[in-house]
Amino acid sequence: MLIERYIYLAIALFCIGIVGVLARRNAIIIFMCIELMLNAVNLLLVAFSKMHHVAGVAKSASAGIDGQLFVFFIMVVAAAEVSVGLAIIVMMYRNTHSVDVNFLNRLKH
Amino acid sequence: MNAIVISAVLGVVMMFCGVFTNSKTAVRTVAIIGLLGLVVSNVLDMGGYHFFEKVNVRGMLSFDIIGLLFNTIAFGSTWIYFLLSGRDMERVGVNLAEYFALIFFVLCGIAIVSSFNSLLMLFLGIEIISIPLYILTGSDKRNLKSNEAALKYFLMGSFSTGIMLMGITLIYGVKGSFDMEVIRQGTLNLTPMIAAGLLLLLFAMSFKVSAVPFHFWTPDAYDGAPTVFTSFMATIVKVAGFIAFIRLFEGCFGDVKGQWQLLAAIITAATLFIGNITAVFQQSVKRMLSYSSIAQAGFMLFALVAMNNMAKEGMIFYAAAYSLATIGIFAVLLKMKDYTFEGFNGLAKRQPVLAATNTVFLLSLAGIPATAGFWAKFYMLSAAVEDGNVLWLVIVGVLCAAISVYYYFRVIQAMYFKDGDPQEIETSRSFKGLLIVIAAVVILLGIFPHWLLNQLYSFFYL
Numbered sequence: 001m002l003i004e005r006y007i008y009l010a011i012a013l014f015c016i017g018i019v020g021v022l023a024r025r026n027a028i029i030i031f032m033c034i035e036l037m038l039n040a041v042n043l044l045l046v047a048f049s050k051m052h053h054v055a056g057v058a059k060s061a062s063a064g065i066d067g068q069l070f071v072f073f074i075m076v077v078a079a080a081e082v083s084v085g086l087a088i089i090v091m092m093y094r095n096t097h098s099v100d101v102n103f104l105n106r107l108k109h
Numbered sequence: 110m111n112a113i114v115i116s117a118v119l120g121v122v123m124m125f126c127g128v129f130t131n132s133k134t135a136v137r138t139v140a141i142i143g144l145l146g147l148v149v150s151n152v153l154d155m156g157g158y159h160f161f162e163k164v165n166v167r168g169m170l171s172f173d174i175i176g177l178l179f180n181t182i183a184f185g186s187t188w189i190y191f192l193l194s195g196r197d198m199e200r201v202g203v204n205l206a207e208y209f210a211l212i213f214f215v216l217c218g219i220a221i222v223s224s225f226n227s228l229l230m231l232f233l234g235i236e237i238i239s240i241p242l243y244i245l246t247g248s249d250k251r252n253l254k255s256n257e258a259a260l261k262y263f264l265m266g267s268f269s270t271g272i273m274l275m276g277i278t279l280i281y282g283v284k285g286s287f288d289m290e291v292i293r294q295g296t297l298n299l300t301p302m303i304a305a306g307l308l309l310l311l312f313a314m315s316f317k318v319s320a321v322p323f324h325f326w327t328p329d330a331y332d333g334a335p336t337v338f339t340s341f342m343a344t345i346v347k348v349a350g351f352i353a354f355i356r357l358f359e360g361c362f363g364d365v366k367g368q369w370q371l372l373a374a375i376i377t378a379a380t381l382f383i384g385n386i387t388a389v390f391q392q393s394v395k396r397m398l399s400y401s402s403i404a405q406a407g408f409m410l411f412a413l414v415a416m417n418n419m420a421k422e423g424m425i426f427y428a429a430a431y432s433l434a435t436i437g438i439f440a441v442l443l444k445m446k447d448y449t450f451e452g453f454n455g456l457a458k459r460q461p462v463l464a465a466t467n468t469v470f471l472l473s474l475a476g477i478p479a480t481a482g483f484w485a486k487f488y489m490l491s492a493a494v495e496d497g498n499v500l501w502l503v504i505v506g507v508l509c510a511a512i513s514v515y516y517y518f519r520v521i522q523a524m525y526f527k528d529g530d531p532q533e534i535e536t537s538r539s540f541k542g543l544l545i546v547i548a549a550v551v552i553l554l555g556i557f558p559h560w561l562l563n564q565l566y567s568f569f570y571l
Contacts, residue, residue: 031264034268077233
């Protein structure tokens with residue numbers, strides 16, 4: 001497979017995520033879009049990792065391995081973020097009975 | 110390395126402390142003593158005593174004198190912050206030990222971002238700083254403003270993390286490594302993919318340090334968070350973001366500076382301009398301080414634009430001057446019940462010590478001569494002059510510093526020249542004494558800046 005196709009796919013997923021964060025008003029959906037952005041990055045990292053591995057395997061057997069290592073760190077951090085983020089959204093829901101971010105305008109005045 | 114390990118261990122110790130004792134005084138004492146130990150161990154690290162020399166970091170971290178010096182300043186300011194505002198944390202909620210534990214974890218992240226040498230460590234450091242801060246922002250659970258601030262900060266923070274990760278990935282795709290030296294080598298002109306990675310990293314880091322046009326979350330998050338934690342977020346954490354920013358761009362893209370310098374200069378000018386102009390129109394001192402932190406961020410961005418030795422030393426000096434003054438102002442603000450400008454009316458008559466020290470801090474932030482803030486701004490502007498490419502930015506900086514005098518002096522005017530209703534403020538003698546000490550340090554740094562810097566440098570190169 002050509003690496004360009006992976007790049008196009010990852011960029012497309014990433015852009016869907018960005019548009020979702022900017023356009024949607026439901027906190028849970030915004031959160032899912034952020035996860036989509038992170039997973040687009042994961043996909044691209046694995047593709048690049050494979051590409052660098054094929055290019056450098058003659059020199060060292062572990063060429064390009066650090067890209068896949070990074071993916072595991074992103075997963076761990078994303079899980080930590082989910083645990084904090086969902087707690088914040090639940091706290092919000094208990095006080096306002098809504099997860100709509102349009103309600104969040106008390107700080108403007 | 111000392112700082113990273115010990116701050117993480119101290120965070121766990123504080124969590125256990127909350128299990129074993131209910132006494133708030135005991136928890137606070139453990140935190141203050143532990144942080145003092147952290148400062149001492151970091152100073153020993155600067156002096157050549159490495160406790161964890163056998164740990165192999167595989168080139169992912171590298172400890173240089175600027176980073177260690179910055180750690181010392183960040184931990185020292187946090188120590189002063191604990192002494193001044195530790196009591197006020199009790200009023201936020203019952204989980205006092207956990208708040209201290211989270212702050213120690215943030216300090217661990219700060220120690221990582223001041224010494225990273227691989228983009229993986231940059232990402233981990235930024236996240237270790239951010240995630241505890243989301244919790245601290247929302248720690249006032251019943252308060253809707255605190256909830257709202259936490260949600261906004263969280264969504265914007267993780268959004269910018271996603272952008273940063275995409276930037277890192279694109280650079281990895283071209284270079285095949287996360288190591289900053291490998292990335293720097295051979296990057297003599299920008300190919301489309303490196304340019305895209307650079308732009309995404311620039312945007313993401315601008316988010317983290319709240320540079321215009323990515324600043325919109327800052328006033329809301331700082332205003333809604335419990336004031337005692339706003340003080341920490343707006344000073345130490347913000348300055349740590351700048352250290353990471355400068356380290357990243359110098360380490361990875363230092364050789365192609367000519368190609369992104371203009372963009373950085375435009376962001377700097379916009380940050381200065383919008384931060385200062387919006388701060389003028391605020392009615393609440395807390396919100397004014399959060400816009401003022403954007404404006405001060407504009408001055409710290411000068412170090413990114415100029416990026417020479419003077420800029421890096423000036424950045425360290427700016428970190429100390431800005432953190433000390435802002436922590437002092439927030440400590441006074443925490444004692445007030447009314448956060449509007451009118452709340453400060455007539456403070457000088459009832460609390461002369463608080464008013465006088467607050468005046469020193471405000472003068473320092475405004476950059477009046479004979480205070481530390483003057484030299485901090487002076488170093489930043491002269492670094493830009495030395496660079497020579499962005500002289501128009503220096504003019505913008507001076508004009509904006511003049512604007513900032515207006516809103517800082519509004520508080521001083523309210524304290525000294527207006528009569529107000531008596532407002533009950535209880536302060537202890539040690540609190541006042543500590544404020545006087547900080548004000549004295551701010552003035553001493555303003556009168557003998559070279560002397561102090563030379564002392565520090567002679568200490569390092571024993």
